[in-house]
Amino acid sequence: MKDTREILTPALAAIYAREGVVRLPGAIPPHDVQAMTAALRRKLEARPDPGPRPSKLSSRTGAFAAMASSVVRGVLNDLLGDWEEPPHWGLPLVSFHTGEAAWDVPCRHWHMDFGRPGATRLARLFAVLEPLRPGGGGTGYVAGSHRLIQAVLDGADGPLASAGVRRRLEAQSPWFAALSAPDDRQDRVRRFMEDGAEVDGVHVRVCEMLGEPGDVIVMHPLMLHAPTPNVLPTPRMMLTQFVYGRP
Numbered sequence: 001m002k003d004t005r006e007i008l009t010p011a012l013a014a015i016y017a018r019e020g021v022v023r024l025p026g027a028i029p030p031h032d033v034q035a036m037t038a039a040l041r042r043k044l045e046a047r048p049d050p051g052p053r054p055s056k057l058s059s060r061t062g063a064f065a066a067m068a069s070s071v072v073r074g075v076l077n078d079l080l081g082d083w084e085e086p087p088h089w090g091l092p093l094v095s096f097h098t099g100e101a102a103w104d105v106p107c108r109h110w111h112m113d114f115g116r117p118g119a120t121r122l123a124r125l126f127a128v129l130e131p132l133r134p135g136g137g138g139t140g141y142v143a144g145s146h147r148l149i150q151a152v153l154d155g156a157d158g159p160l161a162s163a164g165v166r167r168r169l170e171a172q173s174p175w176f177a178a179l180s181a182p183d184d185r186q187d188r189v190r191r192f193m194e195d196g197a198e199v200d201g202v203h204v205r206v207c208e209m210l211g212e213p214g215d216v217i218v219m220h221p222l223m224l225h226a227p228t229p230n231v232l233p234t235p236r237m238m239l240t241q242f243v244y245g246r247p
């Protein structure tokens with residue numbers, strides 16, 4: 001049965017509406033986090049050479065079903081009302097040291113995930129399994145970008161894919177153009193994370209997902225986001241999940 005407590009309080013809902021990302025501290029009980037972390041470590045140890053960004057880690061064994069804690073179910077009730085139970089919970093997102101000498105705001109792979117075609121109501125969740133510190137590979141996102149992207153989609157003649165939306169943002173704003181420019185390497189932390197920009201009345205800035213084991217981060221499905229380097233000796237250990245609202 002679904003938990004009907006209100007998790008997304010008015011204060012948290014306001015952060016989600018404005019920034020497009022909100023963190024729910026301690027949303028998964030510690031013993032479940034420990035069990036899922038141990039299961040993920042076993043999966044990684046079973047690989048001879050996992051590489052810096054191990055791919056094809058699956059949720060199909062059910063090892064991460066405890067991601068669906070009562071708080072997670074509650075926030076989905078608040079966001080989506082009636083929603084589809086995912087067949088498997090918790091796709092692992094792991095990165096070891098990715099090789100860069102210093103952390104910087106990435107210029108590649110900024111994108112949106114619209115989920116399956118035609119889906120209009122969905123939620124994107126990230127569960128933190130191990131401490132997620134600055135420079136540690138937490139997913140990067142452009143806070144506020146979901147509002148600009150909604151406006152682009154509302155004004156478009158027809159459906160747009162992620163790259164098409166990004167190109168429109170880049171045409172609209174030099175700040176977005178510079179964010180994805182491969183030869184733009186100067187002072188990126190200050191320009192993109194500290195200063196940010198004002199675009200059509202929306203303050204945008206790049207952030208890293210950070211948090212403690214057991215935190216769950218809810219990201220708006222229209223959020224512009226990208227993988228970031230991990231320059232710490234500790235692996236980035238997260239789980240992610242799309243959840244679809246019933247039409």
Ligand SMILES: O=C(O)CCC(=O)C(=O)O
Nearest residue numbers: 093113138139226227228
């Ligand atoms: O943090 C990462 O590895 C990238 C996550 C991402 O882009 C995604 O899951 O869509």
